[in-house]
Amino acid sequence: MTGQTRPRRGATYELQRGYRLMIVPALLAVGIFAIVPLAGMFGLAFSDYHLIRGTNWDFGFQNFAKMLSDKRLMNSIYVMAALSFFGVALQVIIGSAVAVGLQKITGRWRVGRILFLLPYAVPHVAVALIWLSLFTPTLSPINAFFDLFGLTVPAFLTSQWGAIFAIVMADTWTNFPFAMLIIMAALQGISPDLEEAAAIDGATRIRTFIYITLPLLAPALLMVTLFRFIDSLKHFPMIFVMTKGGPGRSTQATNFYAYVQTFQNSNVAYGAAIALMLFLMAALISYYVAKLNQRVTS
Amino acid sequence: MKHLLSKALVTSFALAAPFAPTVAQAQEVNVLMFGMPFTNGLLELTDEFEAETGITVNMDVVGQDVFESRITLSFTGGTGDIDVVHTPVIQVQKWIQAGWLQPMTDLVSEETTSDILAGPLGAYNVNGDQWALPFFAGVGLMSYRKDVLEEAGLAVPETWAELLEIAPQVQNDERAAIALRAVPGQGFNMFIFPMVMRAYGGTFFADYENGDLTPAINSPENLEALKIYVELINEYGPPGAGNFNFAEVNAAGQNGQIVFAVEGTGIISQLVDPDKSRFADVTGIALPPGGPNGRSPAIGVHGMGIPADATNVDAATQFIEWAVSAETVAKIAMAQSFPDFTTASVADNPEVIAKYAAIHPDFLATRVEALDLAIGHYRPLVPEWPTLGQAIGEAVNAAINGLMTPEEALEQAEADMRDIMGQ
Numbered sequence: 001m002t003g004q005t006r007p008r009r010g011a012t013y014e015l016q017r018g019y020r021l022m023i024v025p026a027l028l029a030v031g032i033f034a035i036v037p038l039a040g041m042f043g044l045a046f047s048d049y050h051l052i053r054g055t056n057w058d059f060g061f062q063n064f065a066k067m068l069s070d071k072r073l074m075n076s077i078y079v080m081a082a083l084s085f086f087g088v089a090l091q092v093i094i095g096s097a098v099a100v101g102l103q104k105i106t107g108r109w110r111v112g113r114i115l116f117l118l119p120y121a122v123p124h125v126a127v128a129l130i131w132l133s134l135f136t137p138t139l140s141p142i143n144a145f146f147d148l149f150g151l152t153v154p155a156f157l158t159s160q161w162g163a164i165f166a167i168v169m170a171d172t173w174t175n176f177p178f179a180m181l182i183i184m185a186a187l188q189g190i191s192p193d194l195e196e197a198a199a200i201d202g203a204t205r206i207r208t209f210i211y212i213t214l215p216l217l218a219p220a221l222l223m224v225t226l227f228r229f230i231d232s233l234k235h236f237p238m239i240f241v242m243t244k245g246g247p248g249r250s251t252q253a254t255n256f257y258a259y260v261q262t263f264q265n266s267n268v269a270y271g272a273a274i275a276l277m278l279f280l281m282a283a284l285i286s287y288y289v290a291k292l293n294q295r296v297t298s
Numbered sequence: 299m300k301h302l303l304s305k306a307l308v309t310s311f312a313l314a315a316p317f318a319p320t321v322a323q324a325q326e327v328n329v330l331m332f333g334m335p336f337t338n339g340l341l342e343l344t345d346e347f348e349a350e351t352g353i354t355v356n357m358d359v360v361g362q363d364v365f366e367s368r369i370t371l372s373f374t375g376g377t378g379d380i381d382v383v384h385t386p387v388i389q390v391q392k393w394i395q396a397g398w399l400q401p402m403t404d405l406v407s408e409e410t411t412s413d414i415l416a417g418p419l420g421a422y423n424v425n426g427d428q429w430a431l432p433f434f435a436g437v438g439l440m441s442y443r444k445d446v447l448e449e450a451g452l453a454v455p456e457t458w459a460e461l462l463e464i465a466p467q468v469q470n471d472e473r474a475a476i477a478l479r480a481v482p483g484q485g486f487n488m489f490i491f492p493m494v495m496r497a498y499g500g501t502f503f504a505d506y507e508n509g510d511l512t513p514a515i516n517s518p519e520n521l522e523a524l525k526i527y528v529e530l531i532n533e534y535g536p537p538g539a540g541n542f543n544f545a546e547v548n549a550a551g552q553n554g555q556i557v558f559a560v561e562g563t564g565i566i567s568q569l570v571d572p573d574k575s576r577f578a579d580v581t582g583i584a585l586p587p588g589g590p591n592g593r594s595p596a597i598g599v600h601g602m603g604i605p606a607d608a609t610n611v612d613a614a615t616q617f618i619e620w621a622v623s624a625e626t627v628a629k630i631a632m633a634q635s636f637p638d639f640t641t642a643s644v645a646d647n648p649e650v651i652a653k654y655a656a657i658h659p660d661f662l663a664t665r666v667e668a669l670d671l672a673i674g675h676y677r678p679l680v681p682e683w684p685t686l687g688q689a690i691g692e693a694v695n696a697a698i699n700g701l702m703t704p705e706e707a708l709e710q711a712e713a714d715m716r717d718i719m720g721q
C-alpha cells in the first residue's frame with residue numbers, strides 16, 4: 001500500500017491521450033505528402049534511374065559528382081542567385097513600404113487595402129502570361145503608349161539582364177502582398193505608446209522608424225525574407241512561360257534546369273539530385289536564419 | 299465487427315474484379331488520348347464503333363499534362379490499363395527504346411496502310427517496324443500578305459535567299475517583314491529552324507539514314523542557314539522577335555504587324571481564318587521557302603499506338619484501323635476544325651474540299667503538297683531527340699539574341715550533341 005505511488009490516471013491523463021490522438025491525422029498527412037515523397041527523392045538522387053533506360057541498381061554519389069562538373073548547373077545557380085536576391089529584396093522592401101504606408105490610413109479607406117492583396121491571388125501562370133504580354137513589344141500597351149510620343153521601349157526579354165529584370169518584376173508584383181501582410185501584422189503588434197514616447201523625447205519620424213520600429217520588426221522581416229527566399233528557389237512558371245529559360249540559358253534557374261533534366265532528358269535520378277541539393281540549401285539557410293532570429297529576439 | 303468483416307470481404311471482391319480474366323464475349327478497348335480536334339471528334343463517334351463491332355470503348359481524352367503523368371504511371375508500373383495510346387512522334391522513339399510499345403507491323407492490314415500519306419507513315423517506321431498509325435500531320439507552310447506583295451510588285455519568294463532580298467522592300471515602320479519562332483526548345487525554334495537548315499543541305503548527323511549518328515551540326519551549310527535565320531529575325535522581324543514563340547507569331551500575323559510567317563498549319567490556318575484574323579482575306583498560303591538543297595517542310599505527327607502491356611490487342615488494332623479509315627476521318631474533318639488528316643483519300647472527298655476551300659482555297663492542296671515533300675525524320679527520330687533539340691535550340695536562341703556568334707553557337711551545339719550521344 002505505502003511506498004511507490006503509481007501515476008494517477010485522472011482526467012488530465014485522458015485529455016493528454018486525446019490530444020496525442022488528435023495529432024495523428026496531421027502526422028499522417030505530413031507523412032504521406034511530405035516525408036514519403038522526400039524519402040523517394042532521396043532514394044532517386046542516389047540511384048541511376050533513367051525513365052527510358054531504366055536502372056542498373058547502381059546506387060552511389062555519381063549524380064553529385066556529375067553536378068560538380070556540370071557547367072549548366074553552375075550557370076543555373078548563378079541565375080537563381082540573381083533572381084532570388086533581387087526578387088526577395090524588392091518584395092520585402094516594397095511589401096514593407098506599402099505596409100507602413102497603409103498603416104497610416106484610417107477610417108473608411110481601410111477597406112481599400114484589399115486592393116493591394118489582389119496580385120497575390122492571381123495564379124502564377126496567369127501572372128506570367130500577363131507580364132509576357134506586357135514585355136512583348138508587339139503586344140504591350142506600354143509600348144503602344146510610348147510609341148505615341150515617338151519613344152521606343154526596349155525589348156527586355158531578348159537580353160540577358162533584361163529577361164532577369166522582367167521575371168523579377170513579374171515575381172515581385174505577385175508576391176509583395178505576402179510581405180506586406182506579414183509586416184502589417186507585425187506593425188500592429190508594436191504599441192503606439194512607444195512611438196509617442198519617442199516623439200515626446202524629441203525623436204524625428206525617421207529616427208523613430210530606424211531605432212524603434214525597425215528593430216521590433218526585425219523578426220518579422222527575417223521570417224518574410226526566409227519564406228520568400230525558399231519560395232524563390234522553386235521558380236518555375238514565370239521562367240517557363242516568359243522565356244523558356246532563354247535568351248540562350250540566361251534565365252535557366254536551377255529548378256527549371258532540374259525540370260529540363262527530368263522531363264526532357266528523362267534523367268530522373270539527376271533531376272532528383274538537383275532537387276535534393278536545393279532542399280538541403282533551403283534547410284541549411286532556414287537553420288541559420290532561425291538561429292539569427294533567436295539572437296535578434298533575445 | 300461481423301458487419302465490418304463482411305464489408306471488407308465484399309470490397310476485396312470488388313477490387314479484385316479488374317484482375318479477373320475477361321470474358322471472351324465482353325470485349326472492350328481502353329483508349330487514352332489528349333485533347334485535339336481529331337481526338338475530340340473521335341470521342342463523339344465511339345458509339346458507331348461499338349455498334350459496328352460490339353466492342354465497348356472506354357475512351358479518355360485528357361489535357362496533355364494529365365496525359366503525360368498517366369502514361370508514365372501506366373508504362374513504368376506495367377499496369378496494362380491502356381490498349382490504344384496517343385503517340386506523338388517526338389515521344390515514340392523514347393517509348394520504343396524503353397520497350398513501352400509493341401510493333402504493329404503484323405497487326406495492321408495493307409489496305410489501311412496504303413491509304414496513309416507516306417511522310418507521316420514513315421515517321422513511325424523505326425528499325426523496319428511500324429510502331430503506330432498517324433492521324434494528324436502538321437506541316438510547315440508560309441503565309442504572306444497578298445496586298446503588300448501586289449503593292450510592291452513582288453512575286454511570292456520561293457527560297458530563303460529571295461525572301462531575304464525582298465524583306466527590306468516590304469518592311470516599313472508599321473510592319474516587319476517576317477516573324478519566326480526564336481524561343482529555345484525542340485518543339486519551339488527547333489520546329490522551324492531545320493527548314494532553313496535542310497534547305498541549305500545541313501543535317502544533324504553525318505549520315506542518319508545509314509545509321510551514322512556522328513554529330514554534324516557544325517557544318518558550313520548549317521552556319522549559312524543559322525546566319526540567315528539570325529538576320530531574318532533581327533533585321534526583318536518585329537521588335538522583341540528574339541523571344542517569339544508560335545503565340546507571338548500568330549498575334550503578329552493577326553494584327554497585321556508582319557508580311558510573312560513561316561509556321562505550322564495550326565497557326566497558318568488561324569491566320570487565314572476570317573473569324574480569327576482581321577487580315578485573313580488578304581493572306582495567301584504557299585510552300586515554305588527552299589534553298590540549294592530543295593524544300594523540307596516541317597512536320598509534326600500524331601498517331602495511335604499499342605502499349606507493350608496492352609490487354610486487348612485485337613480490339614485495339616480494330617479500333618485504330620477504324621479510327622484512321624477514310625469514313626471516320628472524313629466525318630471528323632467535317633465536324634471539327636481538322637484539315638490535318640493523314641488519310642490520303644480524304645483529300646479527294648468533295649465535301650471536305652468544299653468545307654476547307656471556304657476557309658481558304660489553297661489550304662488543303664498546299665498542305666498535301668508540303669506533306670509529300672516532307673521527310674519523316676525532319677527532326678531525327680532518335681530517343682535522344684528531346685535532349686538534343688533543347689540543347690541545339692538554346693544555342694540557336696543564343697545566336698539570335700547576340701549572346702554568341704553563329705559560329706560559337708554551332709560549336710557549342712556540336713559539343714552538347716557529343717555529350718548527349720555519349721561520344
